[in-house]
Amino acid sequence: MKPNTHSHFRRLAQSLLFIFILALATNGYSQTSSPKTGRVERIKVHGKGLEGNLAGDSPDRDVSIYLPPSYQTDKKRRYPVIYFLHGFTDSDDKWYGLTKHWINLPAVVDKALADGKTKEFIIVTPNAYNRYFGSMYSNSVTIGNWEDFVAEELVTYIDKQYRTIPQAGSRGLAGHSMGGYGTIRIGQKHPETFSSLYLLSPCCMIPNMGGPGGSEMAARMEGVKTVAELDKADFITKAMFASAASWSPNPTNAPFYLDLPVKEGQPQPMVTAKWAANAPLATLDQYIANIRQLKALAFDAGSKDASIAATNKVLDAMLTNYQIPHTYEEYDGDHINRIGERIEQKMLPFFTMNLSSEPVKGGKK
Known part of the structure; x- marks a missing residue:
C-alpha cells in the first residue's frame, strides 16, 4: 500500500498545484479585465469670436475632456463625441470631478461602461462660467459669441486634436439646465454639426412675457x-x-x-x-426643417422641477404637432437629485443607439 499511498499524495499535490496556478491565473485575469476608467484632460481652447467681449472675460477657455478607457491603448481607433454643456453658475471642472460638486460626470460614465450601458465616447465640456456666472451659450458683444464657439470653433479644434469621427452622425449635443437650453438653441440651428440632442431639465425655454417678476x-x-x-x-x-x-x-x-x-x-x-427672440419655444417654428434633419431628439425633467417640466410639455406638444419623432419623459425628481442617474440610464444609452461609431465615406462633417 505504500506505493499506492505515495501515488495518491503525488496526485493530490499535483491537483492542489493545478488549483493554485488556476487561482493565480484567474486572479490575474480579473485584474487585467476589471472595469477600466477613462482619463480627464483639461485644456485651453481659444475662441476667435470671444475676443474683445465687453465683459472682459478671457477668450482662452478651459475645456474638460473625457477620453474613454481604450483611447490610450487603441491608437488607431476613432470615437464619436458628445459635447456636454453645463448649467448656470456651474463650470467644467465641477462636472469633471476636479472640484467638489453634486455630480462627477467621468465617474458616472465609467459606471455606465462597467455596467454595459454605453459604448465609448469622447465627452467635451467647455467652461461657460463668465463674469455673469453663465454664457447662456448665446452670441453677444457683451459676453462674446458663445453659440459660434461651441458649434464651430470648439468642434473644429477637437476634431483636429483628438481621434474623433468628424461628421454630424457621430456628434451629439447635450446639457443640463442652462446647458439644456444651449443644446436646443444650438442644435436646432446646426444639424450639419450635431445629429442627436439630449436635454436634461432645460431652462429658459419660454419667454418671460410677464416682465421681471414684480x-x-x-x-x-x-x-x-x-x-x-x-x-x-x-x-x-x-x-x-x-x-x-x-x-x-x-x-x-x-x-x-x-x-x-x-x-x-x-x-x-x-x-x-x-x-423672447432667444427663447427656443418662441423660435422653434423657424427651425422645423433643421429639426427634421436630426437623427434623434430627447428631453426630460423631474416632476418636482415644476416650471421646467411644464415647458417640456409644451416642447413635446409642439414636436408632436409637427409629427417630429422624439422622446419625452417626466420622472420623479427635482432639478439635480437624479441627473447622474439620468445620464447613466438614459442619456448615454440614447447616444449609444444614435451616434455612429464608424466613419461614413463621403458623409457630412
Whole structure:
C-alpha cells in the first residue's frame, strides 16, 4: 500500500498545484479585465469670436475632456463625441470631478461602461462660467459669441486634436439646465454639426412675457450698480443679469453693457421682445426643417422641477404637432437629485443607439 499511498499524495499535490496556478491565473485575469476608467484632460481652447467681449472675460477657455478607457491603448481607433454643456453658475471642472460638486460626470460614465450601458465616447465640456456666472451659450458683444464657439470653433479644434469621427452622425449635443437650453438653441440651428440632442431639465425655454417678476425683483435688479454688488446678489438676480448680457447687450451702457427688462421701475418692451427672440419655444417654428434633419431628439425633467417640466410639455406638444419623432419623459425628481442617474440610464444609452461609431465615406462633417 505504500506505493499506492505515495501515488495518491503525488496526485493530490499535483491537483492542489493545478488549483493554485488556476487561482493565480484567474486572479490575474480579473485584474487585467476589471472595469477600466477613462482619463480627464483639461485644456485651453481659444475662441476667435470671444475676443474683445465687453465683459472682459478671457477668450482662452478651459475645456474638460473625457477620453474613454481604450483611447490610450487603441491608437488607431476613432470615437464619436458628445459635447456636454453645463448649467448656470456651474463650470467644467465641477462636472469633471476636479472640484467638489453634486455630480462627477467621468465617474458616472465609467459606471455606465462597467455596467454595459454605453459604448465609448469622447465627452467635451467647455467652461461657460463668465463674469455673469453663465454664457447662456448665446452670441453677444457683451459676453462674446458663445453659440459660434461651441458649434464651430470648439468642434473644429477637437476634431483636429483628438481621434474623433468628424461628421454630424457621430456628434451629439447635450446639457443640463442652462446647458439644456444651449443644446436646443444650438442644435436646432446646426444639424450639419450635431445629429442627436439630449436635454436634461432645460431652462429658459419660454419667454418671460410677464416682465421681471414684480416691483421687488425690479428693485433688486436696479439696485445692483457694481460688479461687487452683482457678485453678492441672489441667484435670480444673477440669472437676470446673465440673460440681459446674453440677449439684450448694450455696448454703451457701462459698467455691465446690457439693458435690463426694467428701467426706473418700468417694464421695457423692447428688451422683453429681445428675450423672447432667444427663447427656443418662441423660435422653434423657424427651425422645423433643421429639426427634421436630426437623427434623434430627447428631453426630460423631474416632476418636482415644476416650471421646467411644464415647458417640456409644451416642447413635446409642439414636436408632436409637427409629427417630429422624439422622446419625452417626466420622472420623479427635482432639478439635480437624479441627473447622474439620468445620464447613466438614459442619456448615454440614447447616444449609444444614435451616434455612429464608424466613419461614413463621403458623409457630412
